[in-house]
Amino acid sequence: MGIFRINGIVGKRAPTAYQLIIEELREVNLKAVKNVVVAYDPFDERAVASRKFLELLNTKTLCRKFPEFAAKTQIKCDRSEPTISFDLSKKVLFKAGNLSTLEMFQLYNRHITPHAPEEETQRETLSTKAMRKGAKKRAMAKSKKGYNIQLIDHLYNQVPAFTDIFDEETWYIFVACFVGSTIVIAFVLSRFITIRPVGG
Secondary structure, three states: OOOOOOOOOOOOOOOOHHHHHHHHHHHOOOOOOOEEEEEEOOOOHHHHHHHHHHHHHOOHHHHHHOOOOEEEEEEOOOOOOOEEEEEOOOEEEEEOOOOOHHHHHHHHHHHOHHHOOOOOOOOOOOOHHHHHHHHHHHHHHHHHHHHHHHHHHHHHHHOOOHHHHOOHHHHHHHHHHHHHHHHHHHHHHHHHOOOOOOOO
């Protein structure tokens, strides 16, 4: 009978991609960035990770923490590679065609977060009781933040993406049918509805 040697802790699971994204998201500092422009073609499958990156940047937690930060979307129709442009003192561009959402946050924290200005230390004037109360509130807020991000991710996965419903051909067919049906309904209603001037 052979002998099997097992190294490490049995039953310990490696962190999922979502858990790694949450860890990176906690380290994100947007103070060095004036705005972010995410440019992508919605019909390009490579744009999924960029759209997820943009969605996580627009969470309420980050918007409250960095109110001066602005994230914008630029829609393209040329099947080009998605890009993410950061406006610092100079432009920083991510070519995101082959990047996952996790890799985007890792690159951001490696190259952009260190440029954020250091916060000034303030003197603590709270009593011991108030300090304990503040620590408790921070712990509750941190737990709520993780829950909010998890809830957003769950809702995002439940809603089908634009490219899951339409491709280029079915989108044109849908638009043609919608316009045609609108014309037919307007024509039928014009036979039964008469608009008269007031007082006429």
